[in-house]
Amino acid sequence: MTSAGDLMVIRPKRFELPLWAVVLGLLARWSWRATWWCLRHPVATGTTALLLAVYVDHGWAGIVTLLVSVAAVSAVWRWRHEPSWWTWCAGPMLGWCRRVFVYRRVWREAMTLCGLAAKYDHQTILPRLLAVKSDPALDVLTVRMVRGQTPEDFQQVTANLAYAFGRRHARVYSEHPDDPPTRTGRWAWLLRLVDRVRFRDRPSVVYLVLVRTDALRTVVPPFPVPTVPDFTGLPLARREDLSMWRLHLLATHVLVGGATRRGKGSVLWSLVRSLAAGVSVGLVRLWVIDPKGGMEFALGRPMFARFACKSFEAMADLLDEAVTVMRERQTRLAGNVRVHTPTTTDPLVVVVVDEMAALTAYLQDAELRKRIAGSLGLLLSQGAGVGVLVVAALQDPRKEVLPFRDLFPTRIALGLTEATQVDMVLGDGARNRGALADQMPRWAKGVGYVILDGTPDPVRVRFSYISDDDIRTMAREYPAPSDAADILAQVGRETAPEPNRPALPRQRASGPLLPDALLNLLNPDRQRERDGDGGEQK
């Protein structure tokens, strides 16, 4: 019997699905997921299907034969053309393996601990790892950012990301880190179309490059001397991806900043080596200032058109003469060309200064220092366009030491002693974007950061090491021509005469430039005349 205190439990009638419907539903869901996975991973699906088909038809023997044939083809491909083997075969495969077995395993943890996970609507949203491509030295991760993030968010935690994935060096690029390759041949049109898609601008994506094998740990031997120097791409250093870093020397000045014994000499000598063939045929004139009494450059004396290493007076004279050459060229070339093209009659003059601070800050003689500063300022502000370039190295990049720091368009930072010096050499924000030049290990002599043309992201390179023997051999094989020092003799030549200008058609003088109302007031006849004209027109 039910009393007033008893609870009445009301249960809604449950709708129970028959078992066969549940099983059917689950099967449909799993098949849809499997189909979707297969569509998203066509290579893995195709490979598995092929292996299965071979197994069904020929058993284990068929699979072994297939694998051996594939390995043989791959080995021949690698032997015949390793770059394309890496691009189309080994790179994507290694990248896929590393994506699955390395990066995906720790992705959530790494993104969260590096502060790149975002919260939205009570959910954690992570950047998505879209693809991994490997080459012999690097892994390039394509990452879709969380809505609201920018590449700077990743750049600020570059070092954290590197260590999170067990690497020492990483770099973050907002655009594809590689340039599209130049395609030639029959299928070039098709490859260019593919490249257009591969290298399209993707603002929602960021590229994280992790250095897997540090190619810069080993000393880089000297590069072969180019038969004709290409001033738009002189081979100077090795990049992390094992490619060559080339310096664009036309119409620019170069500043090399680096603490003592970090290999500034190897940068300067690598440059001299890349220009050597031009020096011997008279296309390039090297004017060298070595304030360390010749300790760095005296070995290469036969290659230099001018050399000053002992007297500061001589160094100041050398710079003054460079200004004279610059002035003469300006007068001669003005109105003909905007940028000078080096020829044997009008060679490129490269003024190389080792330890610039000795001339601009530490020199006792104030008069001489002022004179040097004046010449340097003129050369740096006006010389690039007329082919009188300055390439300078210095240890301390502070403004007090080098007031014209900002006049060097191309900068290279080797190992530095303080974090603030990195931005002083490479420009604001370079350290945040990954140029950790202040954290160079002791072995990293000749390793530095450069900024590539057109991208703000720094690139780590190692300059070739030119030994004393290499310098001696080079100086013997590529001496400057006997008349190399005579460039100043050309300065006396005729300069371009003033062109005849046709007279401009002049308008009839109409008196002073005063408003009409005021002119009419001053000249009543003019007013009457105009009124009459107006009346006639009516």
Ligand SMILES: Nc1ncnc2c1ncn2[C@@H]1O[C@H](COP(=O)(O)OP(=O)(O)OP(=O)(O)O)[C@@H](O)[C@H]1O
């Ligand atoms: N590219 C390089 N690869 C390997 N080792 C290098 C390289 N450059 C320099 N070294 C080593 O580092 C040492 C110092 O090099 P270097 O004299 O060029 O440095 P620096 O910065 O010019 O020094 P300083 O400040 O005294 O002028 C050299 O003796 C050489 O052994």
